[in-house]
Amino acid sequence: MSNNIITLTTDWGIGDNYAAIFKAHLYQENPNAKIIDITHEVRKNAIIDAAFLAKTMYCYFPKNSIHIIDVNNLAFCNENEYRKKLKLKQSVDSLHFTHYLAFRYDEHYFMCENNGIISLLCNTNEIKEIVKILPNKTYENFHTFKAIPYWVNAATKLAKGENLLSIGEKYKIEHIELLKIPMAYNPYGQKDKIAFCCRYVDSYGNIITNLHKNFFDKIADGRTTFDFYCTQIGIKKNRKISTDYNDKFSDEFMLLFGHSQYLEICMKYAPFAKILRAESLNLEFTITFPPKIEE
Secondary structure (H helix, E strand, C coil), X not given: CCCCEEEEEECCCCCCCHHHHHHHHHHHHCCCCEEEEEECCCCCCCHHHHHHHHHCCHHHCCCCCEEEEECCXXXXXXXXXXXXXXXXXXXXXXXXXXXXXXXXXXXXXXEEECCCHHHHHCCHHHCCEEEEECCCHHHCCCCCCCHHHHHHXXXXXXXXXXXXXXXXXXXXXXXXCCCCCCCCECHHHCCCEEEEEEEEECCCCCEEEEEEHHHHHHHHCCCCCEEEEECCCEEEEEECEECCCCCCCCCCCEEEECCCCEEEEECCCCCHHHHCCCCCCCCEEEEECCCXXXX
């Protein structure tokens, strides 16, 4: 079934006309398309940011929506370091020009390059079907805007209800490039302690960490207070999880689980990340629960 919804998550920017040109071609092929701009302001080549934004938004859309994620991080990396980092199975040339993929996951369609972003977006073992898209010859003059020959015709076909094999050829799951990022964990096996770090900083200056609510609840095991530690601000004892941004006074930071279900560190009226100078995303945190009293 189709629903004509196509979302866009890119680093094209809003000061240029790239997004407008891309959407113009989508509308030329499918005037009934419902194009939703998630953002065109992903930091240039920041696939980790793009994956986080896509991962935490797609579930709010109807099933069979199509999500195009056009961000690549190869340009700003030393080639040898990049290949070592991702353990690339492809050549760099083929990575740029042939491995544009479309796949079905969690009853949604996704379209992105095979540059590691897929492994950040989902559990690759749960991908139902995946194809490699070939460029549409109608747009072969777009040599520097590869999103148009690869994504436009493919996305409009999916939006009209056609299947993945109508837009590309079968692709092996094991050929998906993997990129690992740190996850929240128990340091040195300490069951009452969680170590985690900054995953994303939003436009309000809220720090969104890699600590998911499910993992927090598992370790908390009913405990509601804990010591929170960050090298920049020290220990704040007897902290609790807030339920919304009105839980604290304006000069106090708070911890809460937002719509992404990842722990946020924020202030109501101030960009907390800038106060901590967290633009580098290198902040590390720990939460330590008091020993659980055995009944």
